[in-house]
Amino acid sequence: MQLWLIPVLPLLGFLLNGLFGKRLSKPAINAIAVGSVVMSFLWVVKTLSGLGAFSGGLEETYKEHTYTWIQSGTLNISVDFAIDRLTAVMLMVVTGVGALIHIYAVGYMAHEGGYYRFFAYLNLFMFFMLILVLGANFLLLFVGWEGVGLCSYLLIGFYFLEKFATDAGNKAFIVNRIGDFGFALAIFLVGNHFGTLDFQTVFAQIKTMPVEASAGLFTAISLLLLVGATGKSAQIPLYVWLPDAMAGPTPVSALIHAATMVTAGVYMIARTSQIYLHSPWALDIVAIVGLTTAFVAATIGLAQNDIKKVFAYSTVSQLGYMFVGLGVGAFSAGIFHLMTHAFFKALLFLGAGSVIHACSGEQDMRHMGGLRKYIPITMVTLLCGSLAIAGFPFLSGAASKDLILEAAYEHAPWMYWVGVFTAGMTAFYVFRAFFLTFFGEYKGKPASGHGHDDPGHGSHGSTHESTPHESPAVMWIPLVILAALSLGGGFINIPHFLEPLFPAQEGEPARWLEYVATAAGLAGIGIAYLFYVVSPSLPESLASSFTGLYNLIYNKYFVDEFYDATVVEPVVDGSRQLLWRMADMRVIDGAANGIGTTARGIGGILRRAQSGYIRSYAAWILAGSILAIAYIGFMGAAR
């Protein structure tokens, strides 16, 4: 089946654009970048249909051996690619949504500098993401995992002349290191106890292991994997990098920080579900982490004014939902939500990008408003996405979110209620963004001021009219496709498709669970309508009557400040005082300088012998030979 072609095609695109992009014309760069991803997508479709994934086949894992990578003692790690139904879902999402976003980016990035660099990174990201998804062992998963982290860093800091962008890139990279540390430890534990890193072998061994005796081991591995997942998937306590990651170009936010990379943690937990299922305690922690994240991020989202920040917190919150799904044992529901979220969140981000594009780089929603007259296509598609995420009946978001909430109710009713409340808040803040953007009067600044609030997108400003304008077709066609998927994606029965991997839960959940969740979403939309369309003065009076609470939310619970004070500052200070001034300057530099000084001193003594007078050298030679002869004579006499 040539599975290796799937990741290698984007890699080729990366190499071509990365090495020769500077000399290529824009159409050539587009053709390489978009073409490689589209071809990869087509190859996925061909492979999956060949394996019968679309017609009820692919119940067993299909695995392909490429080559042996590491052979050391009994440890044998191969570059193996494997497809099962979970991978099939991920492959379709990654390459499908990825291809759409690549097409969109052609329009969005048209006026940006570093065009080829952008697409080279984007293709490299696709390569690593596909390695992550296709890898048949922990190490290959880790390679992809680190690779997407690298690309995320490169693309967040894409506007590297802006300090906040590079800072955000560093933050994402460093916070992810903490998570990856846990992941690496988990891999070591697996390798140590199972002697192999291959998924199938490990999971087969687990099935035969005694549950009670090895519970501690499984809990340790699960929790360490969870640490990795919280980093990559932006869960409490490591979620802080994702909102800042919005410093990158909007297609990057859509592809990496909404649709694909941040879901890698969800995928990883689903992939290692066999381990988690042996540790109910770890699963509970997954659920609680997810639920807390969903709730906290949603509350922060209520008070953000930057349209991308709203969607960033929404992403964190929705990822929390997926973790809840995983944690309560409804793995297929979590993956289902992963897919629908990829559709509607990519749509929301791309739509937001289109709005920003229309407003010539403006990201603050308070300076938008009334845009429905200017950008109708964007508005309709964004409406589809917003309805989907708000849980409007029959749309994709409702289908997957209700499954998660039902499973949460089975597990613990209070989780369900928190989830429903969060769903209401989600609907509220998404529609708050929607109404602020499209309703009311246009509050944009006059022609002179555009583009300055978003330095990242600022280069745009001078080339466009000051009135908002609809995006070109290359941008809105992907929006329309994603809108269709957001509306209809719920009818793709992922839970049924994943049944061979994750058995369905028994029993039909009560109907009222669904109705309550839907009602919460509709209520959220209604309140948003009331607040931001009917009486726009209401939110401000509310905010002023709950100043303390509002400030707490508006400042994101001061978590960044808290981390700065408790982690960042001590590390920086410790590095500066202890590691730099003490360890580096005194100990290491001192040792190096000391050796140098000693050598000089000895040399200073010895060089006195080098008088430059040949006759003195001759005298030394004579003295030496006399000594030598005397010695030989003396020894000879002694013998």
Next chain:
Amino acid sequence: MPFGPLPAAVPPSWYLTLSAILFALGVLGFLLRRNIITVFMSIELMLNAVNLSFVTFSYVLKRVDGHIFSFFVMVVAAAEAAVGLAIILTVFKNRQTLEIDEVSTLKN
């Protein structure tokens, strides 16, 4: 028979003594004289003193190794004379002196 064994021949130890005296003269000349050419000639003197010992031992031991060695030494000495004289010429050209202690640029 022009070269018969001489009756009451000079004993080899005399040759060796002569060789030692010549060598000591060479060493003294090297150490005490300041003129480069004299120093150079002292070296030649030492080489030939050694040659004399070689030949003597070769005669005493009835082996040819010593002869061969002394030929080598002569060849080397010839080469050395060629190179050495050239160096001395150049030194004189550049420094207008043959005082050996003046040529001490490589000190320290």
